[in-house]
Each structure stands twice: as C-alpha cells, then as structure tokens.
Amino acid sequence: MNAAWFIHGKTLRREIRFWLAITGYDLNDRSSSNRIYLLYLVLFFSVWGLSLMALITSGVAQFLTGLSPLHPFQGAVQLAVIAILLWWVWMLYRSSRNSPIHFTAEDAVLICATPISRRAVTFTWLLGEWFTSALPFWGLAIMLGFIRSEISILINAKPGWSDAPLYLRNGLSFLLPVLVFHVGMYSLAWTLGCFRLRGARELRYPLLAPLAVALILAPGLLMGGQGVAQVLSLPLMLPVTAGAGISSYWVGSLVSVVWAMAGLGGLYWASQGLNLARAAQESTASPSVGFAVSQQAATARLKRRLKGGSGPSRIPVGRGPWALVWKQTIRQVRAFGLETVWDWLLVLLLSLGIWMAPDWGSRGVGLFFWALRVHALTSQELRTDLGLWFPAQPLPLKANNRLMMELIPSAVVVTLFGWLGAGVASLTGLRAMPLELALLVPFIALTLAFSAGYDVLRQTKAEHLMIGSVPTTGIVSTIVSGLVISLSGFLFSFFRGNPFGLFLAMVLCVLFAYGLLAFAVDSYKELGQ
C-alpha cells in the first residue's frame, strides 16, 4: 500500500463511516442482519432518490412543456450545458489561483514534507475529491434523462409505474457519457493546478486559461447558430446531447472518453513535477479559496478578515452566565459578514415561504429546511464552546444556565425573523396561515434550539473535544423537531378557531423544550465518560 493511500484512505474511510453511522449502519458489525440492513439501506435510498428526482422532474417537465411546447427538452439541455461550462470555468479559475489539492495541517507534515510519489498523492486525493464533485452531475444527468422520458410520455398520456423502465433507461443513457465527461473536465482543472505548481517558478499565464475557455466555448453555446463558434462548442455539447438523443450516442460517448483520457493523461504528466510544499502552503494558508468547504476553512477566512486586533468592545457586559451572552454578542458582531447575512437571509426567506405556502405539503417542505437551518444556527455557539473545551468548560456555571445562555439568544433571533416573515407576508397580502400562529413561533424556535443542543451533546465525546472536534446536529433533532412541529400543527388545526388549540400547542412545545433541556443537561454532565 502506498503511503499516500495509507494516510488519505483513513480520512476517506472516516468520512464513509460517518455517513454510514448517520444511517445506523455499523461498519465493524459483520453479522448477517447488519448485511441485510445494508442491502435495505441501499434499496431504500435508491428508491427514495429516484422517486424524489422523478417528483422534481415532473414539475420541471410540465414547466418546460408550457414554456416551449414544440421543443421543450432542448431548452433544458442548453441550460445544463451552460451550467456545466460555468462550473468548469470556475474550477479552472480556482485551480489557476490555488492548489486544487487541499491538504490539512497534518497532511502538510505527514505527506508534503516527504519524498513521496507526487503522482500517487495527486491521484489518491483526486479520488476522494472527484466523488463529491461528481454527485451533483450524476443527479443532473439522471434528472435530464427523467425529464426526457416525462416529456415524451406527456405528449400522449399520464406517466405511471409501467414507465419506470423507460425512466431508468433514459437516466442511465444520460448518466454514462456525463460521468466520463465529468472525470475529464475535473482532472483537466486539476492538471492546470498541478502544472502551475510544478517546481519553484510562479507561473502567471495559467490565470488566462479560464478566460480562454470561456471565450472559445461560450459564443457557440449562448448564441447558437452555425459556423466556427458552433464547431468550437461541440466538444462540450456532444457528451450531454448524446444522452438526449439530439446527437449520436456513440459520438457523444467517444468525445467523453477523449475528455477523460486527456484529463487523466494531462494530470499524470503534470503531477510528476508537482511541488507538494507549495501546494500545502496554498491550501493551508488560504483554504478559503481552496476546494474544501470546512469549518477549518471558515475559521481561516475569519482570521484573515479579522486581521490583527481590535480595541476593547463597548458592548455592555454581563456577569456570571450572562458573560456567555456578552462573549457571544462580541463574536457575532466581529464575525458578521456575507456568510452571516446569507445564513439569516435563508432563515427569513424560508419563514416567508412557510407563511405564504398555500398548502401543508409545500409548507412541510419549507418547515423541514427551516428546521435544519435553525438547528445549525442555534447550536453554533454551543459547538464553538465545546470545541474550545478550554477555556469555556471550566467556568463555574451550572450546566442548565450555560446551555440556556448558549442556545436561547439565537432562538430569539429566529423568532424575530419568523415574525418578520409573518409581517411581510401579511403586508403583501400573500399570507396563507392564520396570524395567531405567530404566537407559536418563539415556542417552536426554543424547542428546536434545545433539540439541536441535545443532539450535539449526545454525540459529543470529551476525547474529541480535546482536539476541537465537535459533531454537528444529526437525525435525532430532525425527528424531534418534525414531531413537535407536526403535533403543534395538528393541535392548532384540530381546534381551529378556538384559542385552546393554540394554547395546547404552546404547552406541548414548552413540555418538549423542558424535556430536551433536561436531556441536554444530562448529556453535558456525562461528557467524557
């Protein structure tokens, strides 16, 4: 086994183990029942994924048919190709500025400072990164295949289960060339990055590559027509249009293979001289523009933005447990940036969507995503404090005071955004839910915050906290929140027109919040066992 795979393989296995653990599958359990469970998981998620995609494509197909009754599918393919081009130009741009291979600080010491084969490192890292990058493409390809089936069926009849083989065939025929095509595009972007990082010389001209690609390929895609521009854009069009039946399937597949061979061959050549020290410096010094989106990268971005220091904060101080709120306020003010705006804007937009949604089905989808965002935002401070085991943990504070001070402030902001959503929906006349439900928002926000806190704490181990590793919210908070929201909604609907229903829903939330806080306190006290 080569050293690169020995190190990176462990990281990849840990990630796989994490995702499997979420589903309840234990990699170490070799029993037959566990294997049957794995089979069940694969079947369940395959059926669920395909059904979800079929549901989405159904809406898209109807929309496209309404938009362009004569050639509904061509528009979708055109849009997909443009999206792929934009993605590739963006990949090339990033590769021309920063190392495409993202190394952690540990990798920089364990891998990059050794005379290990550069080619082995490149291809080992490519394997892990490529897969996560490829997933959306696979989804897109299958969905395009489904749209094609849907549109062809919609002409004569309504789609049913008997059409499933057609859906699968079209999905797969789209997927195969796109899969190979993506390998080529992805590895070509890496080739550019590795080429730039060969030896000691700082090469500037790779920065021109994304511009050149955009100038060569875009005119043919955006303006259409015939001529040189159209011919130049063909290599990008053919692998996608092949699956659509617009061009020859074999020609499209062949072009995909040529892309993959060019990309992998180029990377094989460029990676030989890759300077791992430079790659490590770029990826650890400025991971913000690197490829990995991680907490580490976010912290590095924040450090860069904060610069050296700051004068003493003028925010009014609080003593005892209130010191946590003081600290949290300073942190939020200093860390305020586009990411924060986006995080909270999403909560506001989702709240608005929930208030405006015409039925419980669409409202439920909105509530689901809203709850996920609320979990992430309300548990943020608790996770930071857990990650900084010293100095936060040894403070002389009761566990329940500590948890309330960490979880409640953001639940208050969630409530305000929930009310703002209700206000905007009312003012625009698009509000579809009764306004008295706004009274329930703080109770639900609080319950969600405590469920998120409990979910984080129940997964936390002190040994991991020593190295700053804190779990995110998991499935438990999602289930509990779903339960609370559903039951509250049910009570309100059941006693419609009677304030008693609203009161019962509030009591239910308070009971859940109280129970979840108690569980969270217990988990906090048990940390480290």
Place this chain on the structure above:
Amino acid sequence: MTVVLETNELCRFFGEYAALTPTSFEIAGGEIVALTGPNGAGKSTLLLCLSGLLRPSKGTIKVCGFDLYEDEVESRRRLAFVPDVPRFYTELTAWEHLKFIALAHEADQDFDHRAEELLKELDLWDGRDLYPHNFSRGMRLKLGLAMALIRPFDLLILDEPASALDPQAIDYLKSKLLNLRYKGAAILLTTHHLDLVTGLNASQWMMEKGVLHINQRELGA
C-alpha cells in the same frame, strides 16, 4: 494545613487501556507538587481528570471539599487549570479573554487595574488588543496563565507550563508560584524541566505507565 485537592480511587481507562490506575492522594494548601514522568506516563490524563475536562472512569475528586461533579460550580470556582496548548476564541482579543473569564467568575472588581498589571508582568501588554491566533506559542501559554491568574482560586493545575516560555517568563512564573504558595494555594504541575520547581520546596511525584508514585522528596529550597 487544609486539604485542597483530594482524590479517591481515581482512575481512567480508554477501552481496555489503563491510562491512570486507581490512585488516591491529597494536596494541601500551600503545597507545590511537581509531577514528572516519561511521555505517555499518564500525567496529562491525570491533570485532565483533575481539571474536569475528562471524566474519570471511577473514583472521586474533591476541591476544597466540593465534589467536582456533584458540586460542579463551587469546585470549579476554586480550581484553575492551564493546559499545555491553550485554545482561544477567534473573535476575542487577549484583553477580552481576560474580561470574559473575570466576568464569568464574577471576579471583575478592579478588573482594569489587575489585568493591566498581569499583562505587563507577562509582557503581553502590547498585545492586549490582538487576537490570540496572532500570538506565538509562548504568548498563548502566557495568556492561558493570565486567564488562570485573573480570578481567585485555591488550586492551580498547570500542564507543562515551561514548555514554551522564555527564561524571563519562567522566572516570573517561579516567583508567582512562590507567592501563591505563601497565600495558601495548592499547585500541581507537570514538567520535564525540574529547574522550574527548584527552589520552590516542591514535592516531586512520579508517574509511570499510569501508576502514580507519591513520595515527598523535596526538590531543594
């Protein structure tokens, strides 16, 4: 002398591995104990258990008679711990870290004066408005020390305090430890550099393979 730290059958296992075998001991106020031993002997595990950062597998820990888990708040009020690699909030400056600790301990009386004095003594005054991620390892350790010293305590636990300090800072730390000892605080520290405790009348305890060997050999006056 009043017993400040008391452990009873304290042990910590990681799976089958005994990082700390059952051990009972007491440290009185005004006593300095230097814990030595080879790498991996279990010194840091013991300190993490004593500081409440790692829960023992069995046994009890009492600080000034308060159980670390039963009387969480009171015991932590009396205990200060400085890890070998302190970590800090990204968004808070050195000054604000001190203030946060003082506020949380409700020990913010005359804070500005005390913090200024402490930071000047530790040669961190010029960096008071800097974020700690811009500090060197030694400066971070000094800030960790300052965060422990800004609030009252009866027991001070230090993990490898001399590992990254410059000679001036070590001299300051020695004088500070002596001062705290006279004031009646109990001090437990791990170190590979016995120079740090020479002259402090410290007891040397030895750890090896998770077993604590307590003797009262003093390291010279």
